[in-house]
Amino acid sequence: MSMPHAARQVWISEVGPRDGLQSIRTILPTDAKKAWITALASAGVPEIEVGSFVPASVLPQLADTAELVRHARGIAGLTVAVLVPNLKGAQRAIECGAHKITIPLSCSETHSLKNVRRTHAQMLDEVRGIAALISSLPQEQRPHFEGGLSTAFGCTLEGVVPETKVVALAEALIEAGCDEVGLSDTAGYANPAQVRRLTRAVWSAVGEDRLTGIHLHNTRGLGLANALAALDVGLRTLDASMGGIGGCPFAPGASGNIVTEDLVFMVEAMGLHTGVDLERLLQARAVLREGLPDESLYGFVPDAGLPLGFQPSAVS
């Protein structure tokens, strides 16, 4: 390929330990989580969202996030990300040394009120508080601070979310002090045309360097098609979840996040480069399977195997 190396690089952010585990009933023991995170990093996954600093009463599955951040920080080269719902969560994340913190802002205010009982204005206040906290830190201790635009492609409560609203909230997040915004298809409503259109609209408002990533669900089977659209338009950070865990239990086969294994296969097969070793990624899946023997793990590549003669992308 004639593309320069940087343009071929795709950054995979594994969100299974957070978005996957928060959506299933089983509480994976801390040691099993650590083993899984270590196995993911060993496969070359460059970034892992290890948990969320929400009250343990709300999400007991993620009560050990602080310990996981400290564990993951000990893995050389790994970017350790966490979700924070508010300033208090950000303080805890910073104390533990997370490299990246993401605060979700639901573009659907109905969803925001239902999910975190806060209006957009209240959430932007939290963002300003976190930005001020980060600014007060020495440069080398400052985490990367992202505002996640959830329900950006539509909402199960509000239905269509106007793109002008998403763009306005992206601008508001950057003005309030986020380094970057991300687009999140919380409800699995996105389609490829919308991914391209909304990405370009947000870029026009805040600049291309302020939006590089997307978080996709596979609820309606369009997850990898939307990922392809994101890659085509030029997004280079893709969230994914090993085994697509967190699938909706009342809709068999309707997985949650896009499946890391399938995404890495697609990206590598296309001649783009993830830095992830597919064979070792499947070993990490075995570690997860051992920890979650009774949960559904999704993914086509783990079942079908790699094509005969398949060559992953080589760095040229």
Added chain:
Amino acid sequence: MSMPHAARQVWISEVGPRDGLQSIRTILPTDAKKAWITALASAGVPEIEVGSFVPASVLPQLADTAELVRHARGIAGLTVAVLVPNLKGAQRAIECGAHKITIPLSCSETHSLKNVRRTHAQMLDEVRGIAALISSLPQEQRPHFEGGLSTAFGCTLEGVVPETKVVALAEALIEAGCDEVGLSDTAGYANPAQVRRLTRAVWSAVGEDRLTGIHLHNTRGLGLANALAALDVGLRTLDASMGGIGGCPFAPGASGNIVTEDLVFMVEAMGLHTGVDLERLLQARAVLREGLPDESLYGFVPDAGLPLGFQPSAVS
């Protein structure tokens, strides 16, 4: 959208009655097949591959193809397609009045020998024989004649299939008298970059009007991403199978063809136009489910439902 109407039109060819039913053990009774075909056509599916003229000893599931062609011919506006392995099959297809006949030519000669015990040269002889037969017919009785380039994206026996070989076979099929060629990802090996590259390569050799369609499998989960790549590059006929039937029984979740329901949802959500009514398509799925109570039906949209506020594409 500013795209002209013709550019927005996507032609869905339902291949479940052939490619789906040939891959499962259950033999769907002829009346159930007729009811399903009628329901598919009522939903607006413009083309249905109703069967294959192979010996009943080889595929007893498709022994009633002649009767199905006659039934489908009675449905106004429907294009009735069949697969034929050879001249004899083409004769039967023409006798019944099929509108479109497709002969598969496996780009992997190893696969061709194993599957139909014929070399490329022998298959091209069959093609020439069929083309001569068609030429001998009055103009209004001539079916559209397509050569399907199976294993075009790789083969489970040969592995990588060189693109130069696919292009050469496309040229040979056109020279031998096919009206058109189609690309077929028999093994589920394709990736989006390859779909675009190979389409353009074949176009360069035989012209854009000689390749308008693609047949994709979802073996490794990339089916809809590959469909998106096909739409992006400009292919406008997509094969799909209701419920993705024909999934590999030893790889749970690894469906066969791309799922019609999910494909139509993606295409319509993107603002392209299929002419298929999604609600009525789900009714056709219920008809299929009734006929195949014990087989797995795949698809995400049937489980998850349409997004709140979803509007199918309108013809502008």
